[in-house]
Amino acid sequence: MSSRTLAAAREPGSPVALLLPGAGYPVTAPLLAWSGAVLAARGWHVEAVTWSFDARSGEGDPVPxxxxxxxxxxxxxRAVGARGPCVVVAKSLGTLALPWALREGVPGAWLTPLSTDAAVRAALGDAGPEHLVVAGDVDSFWQPAGLVTRARVVTVPGADHGLALGDDWRASLAAQSDLFERLDAWAARVES
Known part of the structure; x- marks a missing residue:
């Protein structure tokens, strides 16, 4: 296992965010790095995971x-004293943790979830309003047709799997900035 603390909690009872990366999308990439910064600014403990397996190899089931x-x-x-409620912020491959999060009662922000995966899709159907889902409508991994969920779902028009809008960096930046505002509002609800 490999994780590192990106931000220590200001208070022992502050929430704990686990950042789970994608297969080729590390926690230092924009969507997760800025998500971590948003939560750190709120005083949360932010723990960032680096996969210790080859997530891109396609060999074996990565879920366990x-x-x-x-x-x-x-x-x-927990070992460094962070005692607050736990949440997950996951991107792509990291969203395979959604069924685990539901079993554990851990809310999450699921960025570009793999809704093409049967277990993730079923978990999205069971997710409540304490979960935030953000995906682009040109992301081939986002298949919202027929999906019924109580989670808060944000679909970004024209955005791909990286929540980028083609080669329009300004529009991509604006869309991602909106995501971070929504994440901040979601975090405020988690705190209350």
Whole structure:
């Protein structure tokens, strides 16, 4: 397991955020790095995971390892005194942790979830309003047709799997900035 603390909680009872990366999208990439910054600014403990398996190899089922990494990251945060409620902020491959999060009662912000995966899709159907889902409408992994969920869903028009809008960097930046505002509002609801 490999995780590192990006931000220590201001108070022992502050929420703990576990950042779970994508296969080729590390926690230092914009969507996760800025999400971590938003939560750190709120005084949260932010624990960032680096996969210790080759997520791109396609060999074997990554779900048990992803769940183990999420549990280990939560334990790492607890070991340094972070005692607040736990949440997940996951991108792409990291969203395979959604069924685990539901079993554990852990709310999450699910960025570009793999709704083409049967377990993730079923979990999205069971997710409540304490979950935030953000996806682009030209993301081939986002298949909202027929999906019924109580989660807060934001679909970004024209955005791909990286929540980018083609080669229009200004529009991409604006869309991603909106995501971080929504994440901040979601975090405020988690705190209350």
């Amino acid at each position: 390892l992803i769940e183990e990494e999420a549990v280990a990251a939560r334990e790492s945060a």
